[in-house]
Amino acid sequence: MALIVQKYGGTSVGDLSRIRNVARRVARTLQEGNEVVVVVSAMAGETDRLIQLAYQVNDNPDLREYDALISTGEQMSVALLALALQSMGIPAKSFLGPQVRILTDDGFSQARIQKVEVQRLRKELRAGVTPVVAGFQGVDRDGNITTLGRGGSDTTGVALAAALQAEVCEIYTDVEGVYTTDPNICPEARKLSHITYDEMMELASLGAKVLQIRAVEFAKKFNIPIHVRSSFSDKNGTLVIKEDEKMERVLVSGVTYNKSEARITVVRVPDKPGIASRIFTPISDAHIVVDMIIQNSSADGYTDLTFTVPKADFKKALKLVKRTAEEIKAQEVLADENIAKVSIVGAGMRSHAGVASKMFTALAKENINILMISTSEIKISCVVEAKYGELAARVLHQAFGLDKGELRKES
Amino acid sequence: MALIVQKYGGTSVGDLSRIRNVARRVARTLQEGNEVVVVVSAMAGETDRLIQLAYQVNDNPDLREYDALISTGEQMSVALLALALQSMGIPAKSFLGPQVRILTDDGFSQARIQKVEVQRLRKELRAGVTPVVAGFQGVDRDGNITTLGRGGSDTTGVALAAALQAEVCEIYTDVEGVYTTDPNICPEARKLSHITYDEMMELASLGAKVLQIRAVEFAKKFNIPIHVRSSFSDKNGTLVIKEDEKMERVLVSGVTYNKSEARITVVRVPDKPGIASRIFTPISDAHIVVDMIIQNSSADGYTDLTFTVPKADFKKALKLVKRTAEEIKAQEVLADENIAKVSIVGAGMRSHAGVASKMFTALAKENINILMISTSEIKISCVVEAKYGELAARVLHQAFGLDKGELRKES
Numbered sequence: 026m027a028l029i030v031q032k033y034g035g036t037s038v039g040d041l042s043r044i045r046n047v048a049r050r051v052a053r054t055l056q057e058g059n060e061v062v063v064v065v066s067a068m069a070g071e072t073d074r075l076i077q078l079a080y081q082v083n084d085n086p087d088l089r090e091y092d093a094l095i096s097t098g099e100q101m102s103v104a105l106l107a108l109a110l111q112s113m114g115i116p117a118k119s120f121l122g123p124q125v126r127i128l129t130d131d132g133f134s135q136a137r138i139q140k141v142e143v144q145r146l147r148k149e150l151r152a153g154v155t156p157v158v159a160g161f162q163g164v165d166r167d168g169n170i171t172t173l174g175r176g177g178s179d180t181t182g183v184a185l186a187a188a189l190q191a192e193v194c195e196i197y198t199d200v201e202g203v204y205t206t207d208p209n210i211c212p213e214a215r216k217l218s219h220i221t222y223d224e225m226m227e228l229a230s231l232g233a234k235v236l237q238i239r240a241v242e243f244a245k246k247f248n249i250p251i252h253v254r255s256s257f258s259d260k261n262g263t264l265v266i267k268e269d270e271k272m273e274r275v276l277v278s279g280v281t282y283n284k285s286e287a288r289i290t291v292v293r294v295p296d297k298p299g300i301a302s303r304i305f306t307p308i309s310d311a312h313i314v315v316d317m318i319i320q321n322s323s324a325d326g327y328t329d330l331t332f333t334v335p336k337a338d339f340k341k342a343l344k345l346v347k348r349t350a351e352e353i354k355a356q357e358v359l360a361d362e363n364i365a366k367v368s369i370v371g372a373g374m375r376s377h378a379g380v381a382s383k384m385f386t387a388l389a390k391e392n393i394n395i396l397m398i399s400t401s402e403i404k405i406s407c408v409v410e411a412k413y414g415e416l417a418a419r420v421l422h423q424a425f426g427l428d429k430g431e432l433r434k435e436s
Numbered sequence: 437m438a439l440i441v442q443k444y445g446g447t448s449v450g451d452l453s454r455i456r457n458v459a460r461r462v463a464r465t466l467q468e469g470n471e472v473v474v475v476v477s478a479m480a481g482e483t484d485r486l487i488q489l490a491y492q493v494n495d496n497p498d499l500r501e502y503d504a505l506i507s508t509g510e511q512m513s514v515a516l517l518a519l520a521l522q523s524m525g526i527p528a529k530s531f532l533g534p535q536v537r538i539l540t541d542d543g544f545s546q547a548r549i550q551k552v553e554v555q556r557l558r559k560e561l562r563a564g565v566t567p568v569v570a571g572f573q574g575v576d577r578d579g580n581i582t583t584l585g586r587g588g589s590d591t592t593g594v595a596l597a598a599a600l601q602a603e604v605c606e607i608y609t610d611v612e613g614v615y616t617t618d619p620n621i622c623p624e625a626r627k628l629s630h631i632t633y634d635e636m637m638e639l640a641s642l643g644a645k646v647l648q649i650r651a652v653e654f655a656k657k658f659n660i661p662i663h664v665r666s667s668f669s670d671k672n673g674t675l676v677i678k679e680d681e682k683m684e685r686v687l688v689s690g691v692t693y694n695k696s697e698a699r700i701t702v703v704r705v706p707d708k709p710g711i712a713s714r715i716f717t718p719i720s721d722a723h724i725v726v727d728m729i730i731q732n733s734s735a736d737g738y739t740d741l742t743f744t745v746p747k748a749d750f751k752k753a754l755k756l757v758k759r760t761a762e763e764i765k766a767q768e769v770l771a772d773e774n775i776a777k778v779s780i781v782g783a784g785m786r787s788h789a790g791v792a793s794k795m796f797t798a799l800a801k802e803n804i805n806i807l808m809i810s811t812s813e814i815k816i817s818c819v820v821e822a823k824y825g826e827l828a829a830r831v832l833h834q835a836f837g838l839d840k841g842e843l844r845k846e847s
Binding site for chain 1: 452455456486489490492493494495497498500501502504505507508511512514515516518519520522523529530532534535579580581
């Protein structure tokens with residue numbers, strides 16, 4: 026008998042018939058001899074509706090009240106799922122973050138889990154009751170309701186799985202797993218049977234929305250396997266697991282692509298200590314997240330400094346940089362919103378040479394000019410002109426053999 | 437500086453503009469130098485929407501889950517009101533039943549308050565923060581969310597006022613106060629400036645929906661004045677207070693009227709001990725609430741027994757009674773759904789003779805036949821044919837001078 030944590034996202038509980046569908050899946054898992062702890066998100070659209078209400082009464086809502094308001098979404102869905110399970114004769118009980126209790130810091134709207142108490146859940150499991158736990162929410166030391174930020178229900182699921190020493194945390198969503206790339210731009214995209222925590226974190230940070238990055242960090246820390254799968258299908262999805270000696274090393278397991286960033290270049294910056302700090306401090310003070318930063322080594326005492334920011338913050342960042350550029354007597358500031366970032370991710374890169382050159386060659390063959398390059402241990406990102414973004418992703422997908430998928434193929 | 441508890445009902449917070457209106461009223465009360473604790477219901481319609489959802493997933497919902505679900509309505513409205521107050525620069529914080537904490541028994545869906553802890557609220561008040569408390573909900577000893585039954589927010593308001601030793605509990609609703617009768621059937625109906633707890637309880641039990649009867653019991657027990665008033669007007673409403681020597685004794689303070697009951701008569705019942713018990717036990721076992729019961733003294737060893745039940749339970753009750761009537765060899769069972777009950781209520785009845793005869797004379801003058809009579813210390817009810825119901829109420833309203841209102845007139 027295994028203990029399984031099943032987390033269902035907003036689309037999986039999007040209406041009452043889907044909630045019944047989830048109840049049937051939980052019932053089946055129980056019939057197969059397992060114990061189940063269920064974690065659910067708010068019904069799709071509910072959280073957005075509540076956020077809109079908050080902003081309609083207050084332009085700048087206090088985050089304590091904001092959390093009290095939006096946490097009602099999950100409270101509704103846990104009660105409804107518990108009722109649906111009971112209507113099938115399955116003893117079930119709903120639990121909110123404060124009832125479990127999932128203790129967090131007081132960082133309202135993006136609180137971090139500090140401790141998960143599972144005595145109450147264990148007691149219910151022993152009594153044959155299936156607990157249905159509200160995702161996304163916790164409680165701080167003063168008894169205030171907190172929420173964990175977008176996608177926080179994934180983290181709730183993994184944290185509960187860790188605290189309960191569950192065999193696996195199943196994350197049910199509206200896609201069938203983690204794909205080699207976005208099937209919308211590359212029809213040859215294939216579902217991965219497994220992927221390492223590190224690869225998944227890179228993919229998540231590059232914009233793959235299938236899992237919250239903090240949930241993956243948590244799973245890695247406590248070595249909890251995550252099974253990403255669809256609530257609308259019985260097929261196996263993708264296992265997110267620890268890198269293993271026996272695991273076939275694949276050079277590249279995924280290609281990502283996004284157009285959500287813009288590029289700013291400060292031209293002919295005097296190459297002196299403290300210059301980078303002067304440029305980035307005002308930007309960070311404005312809570313703008315900088316992604317790639319590239320600085321070439323200088324020849325004549327001047328250098329060019331290029332970086333990317335989210336498009337939403339682009340105008341604000343540009344204004345700040347222009348002011349600094351004048352102060353530090355840089356020559357000029359260039360800006361470009363028409364860029365796309367394509368990346369390849371793979372744990373195998375660590376031990377293989379030639380991955381980067383293979384990437385650059387593949388892009389060159391299609392006459393795609395590379396504007397920026399940035400690398401990590403298991404990732405290479407290239408910024409290209411926006412119009413070449415989709416093409417670049419397809420080209421790389423093919424160049425690294427992901428369309429054939431001999432490695433880590435679907436089982 | 438007075439401490440005032442203000443409770444706002446569902447129509448008073450029915451949409452965002454009304455929530456802003458409530459915030460302005462709270463702000464004004466604070467500006468006048470008072471401390472305020474606000475209690476709010478769910479936005480009008482929200483609780484019904486949630487109840488429907490519960491029944492859609494489960495015909496016979498578990499009441500623990502039902503309470504977890506429907507308590508989200510108040511959670512939404514407290515957060516929204518706190519945000520609205522903050523947007524006017526007023527420090528405010530929302531509190532749920534479990535956060536306050538309002539301790540109840542575990543009678544889910546109609547729990548009773550056992551204890552109200554107000555340390556946290558006092559601390560907030562000392563810090564200059566206006567607490568906004570969710571009505572209708574509490575928490576049991578095991579940390580489960582409970583609700584207090586329809587209209588339970590009134591009880592929350594009065595219980596908090598008692599625990600905080602507030603000067604008054606203001607109940608804001610969509611009418612201007614307590615009226616001598618229903619203005620919809622009698623245009624001469626007048627608002628009462630004050631009324632005693634006992635009178636209010638009789639009126640509430642006769643169907644006046646303006647206050648929950650348990651809230652009035654609570655207020656009487658702790659001697660908390662209730663001020664029933666409109667959230668859409670600045671006029672004074674009706675004070676519900678203790679009977680006082682100095683209070684002008686009024687014979688009759690209100691006339692009520694309702695058509696929600698039906699009448700069942702068991703004809704020629706053998707007049708033996710235990711017969712009433714045999715008739716009413718099956719009805720009570722079926723959770724049907726019997727209102728009036730009339731049994732005449734018998735002359736020849738037989739008696740007629742008449743009683744009323746809610747129309748919704750009429751068919752079920754009739755079936756049960758017919759079965760019993762056969763067993764006890766009663767002659768026959770008569771049934772009548774076309775009845776109305778008119779009642780007069782007044783604390784002054786206790787010390788005045790002739791109130792009943794005045795009532796019967798007034799009805800007789802209009803040729804209204806009285807089918808049943810029932811009395812309490814401060815109430816006389818008559819059942820009449822349904823078609824005479826409104827007329828009977830108007831006749832009595834005039835007969836007892838309520839249309840002129842020399843006593844307890846509006847200040």
